Amino acid sequence: MQYIYENFTFPPDQSFTVRSEILEVKKYTSLKSHVNFEIALIENCFGKRFVGDHIEDFKGTELVLLGSYLPHCWQYYNTIDEKVQPQAVVVHFFPDFLGKDLLAKPEAALLNHLFENASKGILFSGPTVARAKIILNQMLFESGLSRAALMLQLLDVLAQSTSCKSLSSPSFNIVETSTEANKINRVFDYIFNNFKEDISLQDVASIIPMSTAAFCRFFKLKTNRTLVEFIKEIRVGHAAKLLMEGNHNVTETCYKSGYNNISNFNKHFKEVKGLSPRDFIKQYKITA
Known part of the structure; x- marks a missing residue:
């Protein structure tokens, strides 16, 4: 992105x-x-x-x-x-x-x-x-x-x-400088191109480049989220899209969204959506 x-x-x-x-x-x-x-x-x-x-x-x-x-x-x-x-x-x-x-x-x-x-x-x-x-x-x-x-x-x-x-939180800081915009650009671009794979804090921090501690402060300041929270929301959002399209079951969706095990996928999905993947698709079919 x-x-x-x-x-x-x-x-x-x-x-x-x-x-x-x-x-x-x-x-x-x-x-x-x-x-x-x-x-x-x-x-x-x-x-x-x-x-x-x-x-x-x-x-x-x-x-x-x-x-x-x-x-x-x-x-x-x-x-x-x-x-x-x-x-x-x-x-x-x-x-x-x-x-x-x-x-x-x-x-x-x-x-x-x-x-x-x-x-x-x-x-x-x-x-x-x-x-x-x-x-x-x-x-x-x-x-x-x-x-x-x-x-x-x-x-x-x-x-x-x-x-x-x-929509945005009161603590959100608008990015106005070209330097900061370029940093966010590179980080978002990497995450959206690689969220289906394993992403480490060290890999993302090295893109800017920053130390991991400095990157964590920078990313939290600009997004009001930790890197782990942000990646989780992107993966779960992609999973929700696949489930709504109806071409993949829950297990297939899990592995196509960057997760390596179904238990972790179910846990993260419920944390973000408030429902299990199966309950989410049931609700979607009722309201669609």
Whole structure:
């Protein structure tokens, strides 16, 4: 997995951008960050969400607001309905896209609070998602002041929402320097290319390079996890994907996800998912 910075240049006649895109499933995507804020509506797929030090499975439709420089990506494992293409509507903007004076007004108090909380990422649910989806789809076909008015309406819906939660932890430190980004890039790239094999602390620390003690402090500071915890979550996430696809039984999934024995696999899977692999697939079949 690559860690990349994205630079967006807005067209001269636009103060923010909105676009729709078809999502590519069954592929690891880049962990990225950018200076502008992002609103992302994801539909008709399941996979894993990465926001800061937050890692979680997702399924169906979700709406997320991301603040400046917050690392993020979605791994799209597969579609929910094979007859419908998985897609996203994405907005990139700066909080002061209509001028700093707007944010200084008393009516913008909730909006300022929303932007502050966006530094950790916000996941919305319930009626907020349904209302936002309608507005986002309208924005795709509007321009000028009509689209700007819809953008304000969208932000107002998000600012007033009580159906939301923060994603990244308060202790998460945003990576802003190119040196740190390069280190994280190399570590993540190694882990995602080798999680099905044995990975030692010494091997990963030597990539940067750092002593094992220094690496442990660095990795915990940047991800809020130990290396062992991070690898466990990646392996279990991959195992969950295989189980949901339905082409492998539990034993086969165990060995295809970097584990050497079924007992350790079952233990780690339950620690991450709260269910045994067999109970997980039973629950998935009921809700699918």
